[in-house]
Amino acid sequence: MIGTMDRPLATTQAAVTACRAIAAAYAREIEVTDDIGADQTSRRSAAGVGVATDPDGSLPHEAFVEFGGMPRLTVRLYPEEDALITVEGVEFHDLPRDDVPAFLRAVLDDTAFVKGRRFPPGYRLVVPLPGDRTYKEPVPVIGLTSWLSSRVR
Structure with a gap:
């Protein structure tokens, strides 16, 4: 495991650094877009025009990887x-930022899988993490891509 992924990710930048390390470890290309400032981040639309800091004076940082x-x-x-x-x-x-590296490794290591049910019919993408934590989300039947189909159990 890569050292930066084992520690808590205190900032968005630390999480971006962990994502870059994972991309390098799995030989994947990565593109990062940063939005910095209350007037730029998606959850702060009420910040007002030209207001870059939060009321507490902090400068929020959001990233898309x-x-x-x-x-x-x-x-x-x-x-x-x-x-x-x-x-x-x-x-x-709403995944905790600290779970992002383990989640990405689970997907890229092929430990994530799709579980199907007969009744009610449907599929779920299951991503197991260390420590008996698991994330599950429904997969729309028409959204079953070739990658998801190859992981049906």
Whole structure:
């Protein structure tokens, strides 16, 4: 494991650094877009024009990370210490920022899988993390891409 991924990710920049390390370890291209300032971040639309800091004087930092290759994988890191990770169109909302590296490794190491049910019919993308933590989200049947289909159990 890479050292930067084992420590808590105190800032958005630390999470971006961890994402870059994961991309390098898995030989994946990565593109990062940073939004810095209360007037730029998505959750602070009420900040007003030209207001860059929060009321407490801090400068919020949000980042969007897109990994190249398959599966299609994006990460939106929010200043509130949470993230939105999208895997092949399946969105995992409100993940703690500290879980992002383990989540990405689970997907890229092929430990994530799709579980199907007969009744009610449907699929779920299951991403197991160390420490018996698991994230599950429904997969729309029409959203079952070739990568997701190859992981059905």
